[in-house]
Amino acid sequence: MLVGDKISLEVGGETHLSDVSFEMAPGGLYTILGRTLAGKTTLLKSIAGLTEFDSGALSSSGQDFTKVPVWQRNVAMVYQQFINYPHFNVFNNIAFPLRKKGLSKDEIQKRVARSIEQVGLEGFELRKIQELSGGQQQRVALARSLAKASKILLLDEPLVNLDYKLREQLREELKDLIDSEFNKDGIVVYSTTDPLEAMQFGGTLLVMDEGRIIQQGPAVDVFEHPATCRVAEITNDPSMNLWPATFTGGQFHIAEGIDLPAPADTSGVNEGACIVGFRSNDIRIEAGGLEFVVELSEIAGSETIIHLRRGETGMIARVEGVVDLKMNEVVPVKINTDWLYIFGTDETLVKSPFGSKD
């Protein structure tokens, strides 16, 4: 069990970590989701022992981890940059930590061969790191951390520097590897900025923002019941659209000419000021809808991201397929209010379309 208790770190007046507490159990997968500079890397480095924090406690299996130097903590870490030992070939890169552990030659040979096979780099054993592509380099880093069979595996945005196709592919493989290798007694901590990636990895989600963990729980739970507006923003890409609204007479009044019908169940929602939220993919371009002006339209793979505005009210829509829209074009838009989230004026969740959290 890896336990962090109120870990805080401030560097030069800037908060890097603030009262971070967590409990990570063996066999668990923990995904840290947060924007850039949210403190994800700092938290991982603190667990590894590379960063000392100002206050708080960190223990592993009851042992005070802060007293254990990095090189004795027996953790494994993969960076978002592809970090390998340039002076070693692939085999020696993976064998290096095993040699440090003083394993026998046979055991090293066995483990390296196995992890090379796991990451699909057979035949590359004697290659130099410089001769590998980015994806292959990251596979070597991954193989090195797998071969160690550490109790704690830290993955710091390992896929972020790969191109789209490769990221998808390696993500699948990584997930399979983690499920097969570590579900018994290892702790896997995976950090990412991508909500979709976080959802695909599942496990326990820790949402970080400005050095704090602002919500943690099963990934699906967090996705369906974001505790605050900020969580709703971070766990959606593009961000969840959030509109200040007034709830009266069975509808949400947003602005002049914009009213959203309330979903079927509005129990617990008080009349008056609130914030409504809806995901970018709950917006459709459909005749008879509200008219919005296209501010920006970008095609992302098989989807189109459209920035829309009507007066002071703006939103971002993500629609399936390639939609060709011009700037300043006026389009009719419908919002699926079945999936409306309602937050109070204090930005905490009042009502989720997925019902109450038992």
Added chain:
Amino acid sequence: MRSFYITLKYLAIALWTAFVVGPFLWALSTSFKDFSSVTSGAKYIPWLQFKPTLEGWNVLWRTPARGGVDIAEPFMNSLMVTTLASAISIALGTLAAYALSRYTFKFGFVKNNDITFFFISQRIMPPVVLSIPFFIMLSKFGLLDTIAGLVTVYIVLLMPIAVWIMVDFFNKVPRELDETALIDGCNPFQAFFQVVLPNSIPGLVVATMFCLIFGWTDFFFSFILTFTEVQLLPVRIVALNSSITPWWSLSAAALISVAPLLLVAFVVERFLSKGNLSGALK
């Protein structure tokens, strides 16, 4: 038009080569002349324009008793002082540079950059300013006119170069490389010696080259701090100058003194084109 530029480029290279190589050829030619060949107008090509003689070179091997100047001993002295001082400077300077690159120091208002600057500032002062305190210190310790004394002084001169080059180099080595080594079970010393240092060979080679060059070519300090017991090559070469200037043996001695540096340059060139850090961080 393209061929015009290529022609121009080669012309420029040829001019520059002549500019660089010319003096060496001239010195080589002069080293085989005698008094009359030097003083009777411009002559460059042996056998055709003058009769070559080995006298200029022979003088350098003969003992003073037999009218020679014997540069073998100062050559060995120079070699010893330069390599010893360079080796110590690189060893200490590299460690200092790594510490300055990776750890944060704070002594009151003095921080990392100030310490780095302190090292470099040793080279900002004109050598003359340093010579007097050096002379007094060495004489107090009885180190004047000794190899140990010269090595000590040369370390002061060469270590700033090593620190300067290596700090810059280590700053370009991704910190994550050291961190990965620590995570993989290295203590900080192992991380440095087994991971960072093997990947710093290009930096080490450049730093070594500069130390060797500055050490080998120093005239001023060896001139001030030695008398008769330990003479270094540059001092001995200047001492060749007497009532008549023996251009032939001066040229021969100059060529000998340049030879080790040429060797260094050739070795360094091979290293520099080979090693690089790509692959540590993409």
